[in-house]
Amino acid sequence: MLEVNGLSVAYGQSEVVHDLSFAVGTGEIVALMGRNGMGKTTTFKALMGILGIRSGSVRVNGQELSASAPHQRVRSGLAYVPQGRMIFPNLTVRENIMTGLQTRACAIPQDVFTLFPVLLEMSQRRGGNLSGGQQQQLAIARALTTNPSVLLLDEPTEGIQPSIIKDLARVLKEIRTLRGLTIVVSEQVLSFALAVADRLLVIERGQIVDEVTAMSGAAERVSRYLSV
Ligand SMILES: Nc1ncnc2c1ncn2[C@@H]1O[C@H](COP(=O)(O)OP(=O)(O)O)[C@@H](O)[C@H]1O
Numbered sequence: 537m538l539e540v541n542g543l544s545v546a547y548g549q550s551e552v553v554h555d556l557s558f559a560v561g562t563g564e565i566v567a568l569m570g571r572n573g574m575g576k577t578t579t580f581k582a583l584m585g586i587l588g589i590r591s592g593s594v595r596v597n598g599q600e601l602s603a604s605a606p607h608q609r610v611r612s613g614l615a616y617v618p619q620g621r622m623i624f625p626n627l628t629v630r631e632n633i634m635t636g637l638q639t640r641a642c643a644i645p646q647d648v649f650t651l652f653p654v655l656l657e658m659s660q661r662r663g664g665n666l667s668g669g670q671q672q673q674l675a676i677a678r679a680l681t682t683n684p685s686v687l688l689l690d691e692p693t694e695g696i697q698p699s700i701i702k703d704l705a706r707v708l709k710e711i712r713t714l715r716g717l718t719i720v721v722s723e724q725v726l727s728f729a730l731a732v733a734d735r736l737l738v739i740e741r742g743q744i745v746d747e748v749t750a751m752s753g754a755a756e757r758v759s760r761y762l763s764v
């Protein structure tokens with residue numbers, strides 16, 4: 537369960553996220569929809585503690601995290617797949633996954649390879665040699681090694697072939713079911729958001745301006761925010 541209340545974030549004097557509030561329940565998948573520059577990445581970085589905030593509250597399973605360092609938030613159950621994935625191209629697939637573990641003695645959770653069999657096949661390959669879709673799976677696998685209860689994914693379909701996008705939606709729903717995760721995914725691709733999410737929030741200029749459940753009519757209603 538993720539609860540965000542009154543979150544405001546600024547770069548210097550320029551506030552770009554204004555008084556943002558939303559909650560995502562346990563086992564729920566929510567898509568944060570918005571065009572480029574609307575504040576999706578800024579919001580996620582602030583939730584992780586990578587960016588400082590002006591004000592607001594971030595709670596995971598009831599625990600207040602807004603004053604905690606990023607690694608403490610991870611320990612409290614938050615995990616993050618950044619925009620552009622940010623895997624280590626020169627490390628092997630296995631080494632990339634292990635960067636998520638607290639110590640080298642910790643084991644990689646077994647369901648990671650059940651969810652992403654291709655990563656087991658390619659475990660000795662360099663991350664940089666994987667396709668975009670495989671790198672995205674790797675970034676998700678790495679995020680799952682800390683056994684999070686809330687998973688944030690920033691534009692996971694960016695740079696991924698349309699044929700793979702469906703698989704990504706399926707695997708995220710599988711992870712939600714297997715682990716009872718709370719998932720927030722930022723997106724510009726409406727078809728993916730409708731396939732994966734229970735609920736869609738629309739962000740414009742750092743504010744949530746609309747909210748719809750993923751059912752008939754949602755596509756028309758949300759698409760007008762996304763078209764330029
Ligand atoms: N490091 C930064 N310094 C100053 N302004 C930034 C920085 N990063 C993003 N911004 C601005 O903040 C706003 C929101 O950006 P961002 O969160 O990256 O949007 P999105 O992820 O939705 O594309 C934009 O106006 C962008 O120009």
Ligand SMILES: [Mg+2]
Nearest residue numbers: 576577578619
């Ligand atoms: Mg972004």
